[in-house]
Amino acid sequence: MSEPPRVAGLVWNDGLPQLEWSATTPRTPLRLGDEIAFGAGHDRQCVGIWRNGKRLGCPTRTPLAAAAHGPLCPECQTMDRSNSIAADTRLDDPREFAVYLAHHGSRVKIGITAADRGSARxxxxxxxxxxxxxxxxxxxxxxxxxxxxxxxxxxxRVTSPTKRTARLSPPTAAERATELRDLAKNVSTLDWPDGQALRELEVVDHTPTYGLPADGIRPAHALAPLTPYGVISGRITCQIARDLYLDTPHGLVLADTQLLSGWPLNPLVPGAPFTAGIDPIAAPVLPQDALF
Incomplete structure (x- = not known):
């Protein structure tokens, strides 16, 4: 009997997050309002690297610590970075690449993505x-x-904790758009290089895609590192980056899907009891309007 597929990670495709699997199992789409339930298997292992359109399994099936944020062992991480745009080890890539500005609530970052990926990154x-x-x-x-x-x-680079804190009480879409436009105006002061053509600036608000409320989202708990046979279940109320916000009997739970990667997950009947560990999140201290 073959082992169940392991979660390789969460990717976005056509504006929808999808769980990717280590085997040939089709991706599992996740939609706002979906009731999901998954039961973890008995161990967590490295899932190997993606290379030339397919996943190469970890040759040693190295065990991963439950608290590791990612699906790769140190050896596979090294192999992954040896052929990586982010690590500057693929500078001869002939594809078209786009430069973007991204507003994460409290920070603006600049980044690069393959143009054919659109807004996926x-x-x-x-x-x-x-x-x-x-x-x-x-x-x-x-x-x-x-x-x-x-x-x-x-x-x-903007860290995940910084992004999550900004989601508690984000600036308005109009404020974010103004900041991005003001920053983009500075291109006229730069010694602009040949090889990159300026595009007409169009600011896109992604929060409707995520289901992120305009006044922010404040989870009560966060998913703890999984233990064997734990069950994650609930209704997806928000999905942003690699995070799912689940409405559960425990309240709103923030599930970092990077903690799921490497585990075999079995789909269960929606409504299955949530038995995985959770950690409380301290209530945020947000600025108050002055009384006078």
Whole structure:
């Protein structure tokens, strides 16, 4: 009897998050309002790397710690970075690449994505609003990215805790759009490189896709590292980046799907009791309007 497929991660495709599996199992789409229930298997293992359109399984099936945020063992991480756009080990990639600005609520970042991926990378990163600056070669895209970070202090990375905190009480869509447009105006002051053509600026608000309320979202608990045979269940009320917000009998639970990767997950009947561990999240201290 073959073992059940393991979760390889959560990806966004056609504006919809999908659970990806280590085997040939089709991706599982996740939609706002869905009632989901999954039961974990008995262990967690590295799922191997994606290369040339297919997943290469981990040759040693290395066990992963329950608290690890990701599906790869150290050896597979090294292999993954050896052929990675993010690690600058694929600078000869001939595809068209786009440079974007992404607003994450409290920080704006600049980044690069393959143009044919559209907004998928922005959704996977949980951008609340975004705008494409330009498109062209990868080498020139890297040059634009470095220009922005050095000239304007724009970061190329925003951590997951920072993003989650910003979701508690995010700026309005109009405020985010204004900040992105004001930053984009600075391109005229840069020594713009050949190989990247400016695009007409269009700011997109991604929060309706996520189901993120305008006044923010405040989970009561967070999913703890899984233990064998734990059950995750509930109704999806918000899905952003690789996070699911589940309405459960325990209240609103934030489930980081990176804690699921590497586990075999078996679909269960919706409504199955939530038995996985959860950790309380302290109530946020938000600024109050002055009384006088």
């Amino acid at each position: 922005l959704l996977e990163q949980g951008a609340l609003s975004s705008a494409f600056l330009s498109s062209g070669t990868l080498a020139a895209a890297r040059r634009v990215e470095r220009l922005f970070t050095s000239a304007f202090g724009v970061t190329d």
